[in-house]
Amino acid sequence: MCLGIPGEVIEIDEERPDLAKVAVSSVKRKINIGLLSDDPPEPGDWVLIHVGFALSKIDEAEATATLEFLTDLGQSYEDELAALRESRID
Template sequence: MCLGIPGEIIEISEERPDLAKVSVCGVKRAINIGLLADDPPEPGEWILIHVGFALSKIDEEEAAAALEFLESIGKAYEDEMAALLESRID
């Protein structure tokens, strides 16, 4: 099962505007936001992430609801978090 994980944009890379530092459940990662070039996210906004790529922007309420749901399904959520931790975008 493939899931999207909500994350909050912390900062956008000045050298690589297609990369952003994102906090996902307290884990900070570099995420590729290039797919959102038409409506780029800004610090403080939430995005839906799958394997290191931002798929869409979401609001904070959607992010909270998604996190609550993901935590309730257990193993699939743990697998997605493991994939996020293993993904590296430099």
């Protein structure tokens, strides 16, 4: 199962502004934010992530509710976090 996971933007890559470091639970990874070029996220914003791409900006309340739901899914969420830990975008 592939899930959209909320992540908080920590920083935007200065050399590659289409990349941002995000925090998802305890995992920190770079993701591509190029799909959000019309309204680019800034540090502190929340985004919905799927396969290494930010698909949309979401507010913190929606992010919190989604994370609670995903945590309740158990193994599927843990599998997605494991895949995120192993992913690399440079």
